[in-house]
Amino acid sequence: DAGVTQSPTHLIKTRGQQVTLRCSPKSGHDTVSWYQQALGQGPQFIFQYYEEEERQRGNFPDRFSGHQFPNYSSELNVNALLLGDSALYLCASSLAGGQPTDTQYFGPGTRLTVL
Amino acid sequence: AQSVTQLGSHVSVSEGALVLLRCNYSSSVPPYLFWYVQYPNQGLQLLLKYTSAATLVKGINGFEAEFKKSETSFHLTKPSAHMSDAAEYFCAVSLLSSGNTPLVFGKGTRLSVIA
Numbered sequence: 001d002a003g004v005t006q007s008p009t010h011l012i013k014t015r016g017q018q019v020t021l022r023c024s025p026k027s028g029h030d031t032v033s034w035y036q037q038a039l040g041q042g043p044q045f046i047f048q049y050y051e052e053e054e055r056q057r058g059n060f061p062d063r064f065s066g067h068q069f070p071n072y073s074s075e076l077n078v079n080a081l082l083l084g085d086s087a088l089y090l091c092a093s094s095l096a097g098g099q100p101t102d103t104q105y106f107g108p109g110t111r112l113t114v115l
Numbered sequence: 116a117q118s119v120t121q122l123g124s125h126v127s128v129s130e131g132a133l134v135l136l137r138c139n140y141s142s143s144v145p146p147y148l149f150w151y152v153q154y155p156n157q158g159l160q161l162l163l164k165y166t167s168a169a170t171l172v173k174g175i176n177g178f179e180a181e182f183k184k185s186e187t188s189f190h191l192t193k194p195s196a197h198m199s200d201a202a203e204y205f206c207a208v209s210l211l212s213s214g215n216t217p218l219v220f221g222k223g224t225r226l227s228v229i230a
């Protein structure tokens with residue numbers, strides 16, 4: 001059973017560029033959440049997708065957007081990259097309708113460096 | 116709003132010694148609490164979670180945590196540290212709204228184990 005997978009592993013971009021990160025949830029899961037983990041910090045919630053719609057959003061600007069596909073996989077897009085966007089981006093999957101205590105499974109992350 | 120504070124950004128213990136990682140939470144409602152571990156260049160792995168069923172929670176790899184409402188704490192312990200325990204540990208609280216609630220993480224505590 002494959003867990004949560006993310007691609008690419010590493011990415012280097014320059015300021016002002018746009019980037020797309022990808023996530024495939026754990027088999028059987030239909031909800032994908034994205035988190036940003038800056039160096040030396042804990043992960044921060046960006047947004048969550050279910051049924052191809054953004055259901056919840058954290059305190060992130062509109063430059064951060066996403067998409068969920070019918071097969072439940074998801075993309076995170078960041079426009080007009082800033083140096084401060086450099087971070088590890090983590091994807092987590094879960095099952096809709098679950099309990100607040102249900103485990104969210106995290107992928108290995110994508111390391112984004114903005115120069 | 117829920118929040119988590121992890122006391123000590125870095126903890127160093129000798130192999131075989133007690134591990135104690137501190138976490139205090141703030142929540143206006145009964146919280147659900149989690150401990151995750153992150154090994155270098157990897158995603159997050161759930162160690163254990165508090166779901167209000169029992170105040171003493173046992174997790175994987177010999178870790179356990181005790182929920183103390185009077186102290187608003189959820190400290191993580193392990194009787195005897197192994198070299199393989201060296202990693203970053205994150206305490207998190209669930210934003211209670213429904214299933215698939217986003218997690219609010221602390222800043223993390225890096226555990227070093229000295230031979």
